[in-house]
Amino acid sequence: DSFTNAGNWNTTVEADRVPIAGDTVVFNDASDCAMGGGAVPAAGDFAGWNMTGYTGDFEFTGSNIEVDGDVILDANSFLHDGTLEVSGDLTILTALPDGFVITLDGDGDVSANVPLNRADLVVNTAGTHTAITDGYWDSFTHGVVGATYNPNNQAHAIAGTIDYDGD
Numbered sequence: 001d002s003f004t005n006a007g008n009w010n011t012t013v014e015a016d017r018v019p020i021a022g023d024t025v026v027f028n029d030a031s032d033c034a035m036g037g038g039a040v041p042a043a044g045d046f047a048g049w050n051m052t053g054y055t056g057d058f059e060f061t062g063s064n065i066e067v068d069g070d071v072i073l074d075a076n077s078f079l080h081d082g083t084l085e086v087s088g089d090l091t092i093l094t095a096l097p098d099g100f101v102i103t104l105d106g107d108g109d110v111s112a113n114v115p116l117n118r119a120d121l122v123v124n125t126a127g128t129h130t131a132i133t134d135g136y137w138d139s140f141t142h143g144v145v146g147a148t149y150n151p152n153n154q155a156h157a158i159a160g161t162i163d164y165d166g167d
Helices: none
Strands: 024-026 033-035 048-050 057-067 071-073 077-086 090-092 101-104 110-112 120-123 128-137 139-142 148-150 156-158 162-164
Touching (some): 071 077, 139 156
């Protein structure tokens, strides 16, 4: 079903309204969700994104999802052609597809102990990010002076490239 179908959502503000900028998006059933280009609010970022226990398939194409708060990713499967920008804590509970791009734009912690994860991780802010679990990434890019990615004695496996241009 489409992310833009208002009948799929029940917000604390009003029923049957698509999530807009400032909302925390919560997936709480097994329905598949497709988020096509233009489905993301143009006027700002989501406050949070929670997929804890979500068992549907999630597809977003041609969209960039920006979340000012915490993000929990969990789904039966992910299909994608966009990026996810996270300013808060990032928790990954499911394998992400090859080429899925996650950009850290805040100073949240990272928990991604999913051995089959194939996402690309980009540190894009001068904040401090601490690994809470082991990390499994397809590539790792750290290109911002003043940014800190603290592996916190957690094992990290990077299948592809490591690009470290920060200080």
